[in-house]
Amino acid sequence: MVIVSSRLGPNDAAEAGPFGAFLRQFRKNRVGVVGAVLVILIVASAIFAPFVVTHDPTRIMVGPRLAPPSLDFILGTDQLGRDTFSRAIMGSRIPLLAASVSLSSALAVGLVLGLIAGFGPRWLDNLLLLVFDTIRSFPSIIFALAMIALLGPSLASVILVIATTSMPIYARVVRTQTEAQRSSEYIAAERSMGAGTTRILAVHILPNVLGPLMILVSMDVPAVIAVEAGLSFLGMGVRPPTPDWGAILNDGYNYIDRTPWLVIAGGIPIVLATLGFTFLGEALRDIFDPKLRKDL
Amino acid sequence: MNPLLRVKDLHVRFRTMGPLKALATGTKDPFIDAVCGVSFEIRKGETLALVGESGSGKSTIARTIIGLQRAVSGSITFDGQEIEDLSRTERKPYLRRMAMMFQDPLGSLSPRLTVQSLLTEPFRIHGLKDCDVGGEAKRLLRMVGLPADFARRYPHQLSGGQARRIGIARALALNPDLIIADEPTAGLDVSVQGEVLNLLARLQDELGMAVLIITHNLNVVRHMADRMAIMYLGRFVEVGSTERIFDQPRHPYTEALLAANPEPDPDAVLNRIEVRGEMPSLLRRPSGCEFHTRCRYAQDICGRVFPEPSSTPDDTEHSFRCHLPLERDPATLFERRLSPVDFTSRITSRHRPSASPRSVAPK
C-alpha cells in the first residue's frame, strides 16, 4: 500500500516532498488542526509541568479546602486544600505515560505476532487468531478489574492490562496486511531470488504494515487515556497522592454535593485530551488511509 | 552433453478445499492435479516455450522449478543436480544461477524500494556485499536501455514496459544460466511487446542463457523459441521443435491453436486462444483422451483409451498424445489455416469431414 505520494507523476516526486503535501492536506482539516493544537498543548504541559504549575501539586493545605476558582487557585482546591490546577497539569503525565508505554509494547508484540500469524504456517495462524479472539472476547474493563484484583492496584497493572487488551487488534491488522501481501507477486519474486523469510518480512512486508498500524495506534490513544482515567476514577490505578486526572475526578465525585468545582475541573482535562487525540487521529486516518476501520 | 534443466514426470497438485469441508461435502479427493506427469529438458542456451490456455498449468511448472511450489512426485535436475527435494537454504546457490520473471511487471516489484534497490536485491540476497551497488544498477539499466536516473524512481512511477525492463535487468543481474519468463509480454501495449521481445532476444544472444518462456502468444513463440511444448490440463500434448510444429502440427489441439493465430498478421488478437467450447475443469478430467470433449476429430476410442505419447520415426524429438494424429500434408494444412473459422466455430460437428486427409494411427 503506497501511503503518501501515490498520486505523483513520474517526474514531480522531487518537487513536492511528501511531508509538504501532507501539511497542505492537513491544514485543510480544521477539526484535525484543533486536535493537533490540543494534543501539542497537553503534551507540552506534561513535559514542562514543573514550570507550568502554580503550586506544589501534592502539598496539602496550600489553600482552603474545596475552594472555588480564584486568581491564586485557577481551578480551585480539593478536599485536602491542594491546588487543582497544578494537580491537573501534573496529572497529565500519568495518562500519557500509560498510553505511550502500553501502546508501544502492544504495538511491538502485536507486530511480531501478527507477522508470525500472517506469514507462518496455517495452523499457527489459526491458533494465534484463536488466542486474539479469546483476549478480545474478555470484557475489557471487567477483565482489567480482574487482573487488578490479582496484581494489586498500580500504574503497572493498568499498563499491563491495556497492553494485553489492545495487542490483539494490532496483531489482527498486521496479520491481515501481511496475509494480503504474502501471496503478492513481489514476495514470490523475492523468494525466487532466494530471499529468506527474515529478509522478506523486514525489508518488504514491515514497511507496508507499519503505516496503517501507526494510524490505528494513534486512534487508540484517547481510548487508553479514558481507560487509565476510568480505572483511577475507580481507585484501581495510581496510588494517592500522585496527581492523576481520574483520581481528581474521583475526589470531585466524592464531594459532588459540597462543591461543583472539583468535578468540573477534574473532568475537563479528560475531555480535552480524549477529544484532541481523537480529532487528530481521525484527521491522520482520513489523510493516509480512509478505508482503514471506517466504522470507528 | 548433459541438459541444463531436466524435468521428469513432474506432478503438482493443489488442495481444493479444507479437510473439514471435504468431509462435510463428501468429496473423497479434494485435490486437483495442476501438473500431471510432465517431462522435458532445456539445453544450455536453448529456448523452450510453454504454450497453453490459461489454467493449463504453465505457471505452476515454472513455480515448481524455482522452488515456490512443492511437487508431489517427479524430479527436477539442474546441471546434473537434483533440486526438487532441496530445502530453502540448500536451494539458494541454484537460485543464483536461475531467475524468474513473473507475469505482472509492476506487481513483481516491491513497492517501497527504489529501482536501484530493486535491481541490486539479488546481490544483497546472495551476500555479494563488496560490489559497487550504484555501478551495478547503472550497468543493468544501460543493458535494458533505460536512462541511469531511473535508479531513483519507485515502481509506481514506472510504465508497464519500463517495469518489465527492470524485471529483465534484475533477472540478469547475476548472469544466470537459465531465465524463466512467465508471460513477459502480457498486459503490455503491442508496440512495447515487440520492444521487450527484441530486448530479450538480443540479451540472450549476447549472454547465452537458456530461456523457458511461457506465453499465450504464438508470435512470441515463433520469434524466440527453439522448441515448444503445448499444454492441456496439466499435460504436454505435443512437444517438438518450433519450426516442425508450426509447419506440421500433429495434435488437433495444436492445430486449432495455430489456426486461431493466423501467420500473416503479427498483431492479431493476442493472448487469446480460440478453441470451441470450455476447457473442462481439472476437478473432472474427461476420460480417455482429455481433449475429446472439444476435439472435432474425436472417435469412439478417444473417449475410452488414454493416448500415450508417440512420435514420428524421422523425428523422435517431436512427440504428441493422440490416437489419430494429423496427417503430414503441408498443402491441406495450409488450406485449413486459411479458414480458421472452421476450427473456432461453436457449431460442433461431431463427424470428421470426409475431406480431411487423416489416417488412423496404428495402435
Place this chain on the structure above:
Amino acid sequence: MWLYLGKRIVLAIAIIAIAVTLLFLMIRAVPGDPAAVLLGPRATLEMKAQLHQQMGLDKPLVVQIVAFFGGLLHGDLGFDVFSQRPVADIVFEQLPYTIELILVSIFWAVMIAVPLGCYLAIRRNSLVDQVASVVTVATIAIPSFVVAVYVLLIFAVTLRWLPAIGAGNNFRDVLIHLILPAFAIGIGWVGYISRLVRASMLEILGENHVRMARSFGLSEWRIVARYALPLAILPTVTIIGVGIAWLLSSAVFVEVVFARPGIGALIVSAVNTRNYPIVMGVVLVTTFLIVTATTLSDVANAFLDPRTREKL
C-alpha cells in the same frame, strides 16, 4: 451456510474454553496458596483445607482444569465465603439490573440515532451534517464515566430534577432512575450509530435502483424510508452484538457513579474487598455473554451478507 454455522459455534466454544483455561491459570499464577487466594483474606484454616480437597490441588493441573470445567457445566461458579452463598446466585441476582440498563441505553440511542443518521444522509455535506460529524465523534470520544459524573452534577445534584442514586422500586420509579445512567451510556452510541446509518445510507442511496426511484420523483424521505432504511439498519443490528463489551464497560462506571446495583458495581466492590470468587464469576459470566453476542451477530451477518461466510 450450515457449515459456517457449525464452524462459528465450534469457534465460540473453543474461545470460551480457552478463556476459562486462561482465567484458571491466572488464578494459579498468583503467588501463594490458590485456596487462600480464592477464598480471600477472611478464610479460616478448615475452609482452606476443604477447598484444597474440593479443587484437588494435590492432583495434576490438567485434572484440576477438567474439574473446574465440570463445575462450570453444572453452573457452579464457586462459593462466596463472605455471604456464605454460591457465586452463581449472587452474579445472576445482579445481572438483570445491568442488562436492563444496557437495553434501555441502546434502545433510546437507536431511536434517536437512526432518524438522525437518515436526516444527515439526506442533508449530506450541509452545515448541519458537518457540525454533526464533529459532535458525533466527540460523543464517541468522551468517556462515559465523565458524562455520568457531569449529568449527575447537573441534573441530580444542582437542579435536583432526577434521583442521584439507586435503581428504584416500582415501574415508574425504575424508569426515572434509569434516565441519567442510560443517557450516559447511550450518548456515545447515538454518535456511533448515526454515523453508521448515515454511511450505509449514502452507500445505498448511490445505488442504481435508488437513483431510479428518485428519477420517478419520489421524495428523498420516501426513498429513505421505503428502500434505504431497511438495508441501512442491518449493519447497526449486527454492530450492537459486537459492541456489547463496550456497553458492559460503560455499565461498570455508570453503576458505580449512580450507586446502582448490577454486575459492574458487584465486581468493583469485589475487587476492593479481594473477593476473588465473585470477581472470577463476573468475568466468566460476562465473557460468556460477549462470546454469545458476537457469535449471534456474526451469524446474523452471514445470513445477511454471503461474503462474510467465506472469511472464516
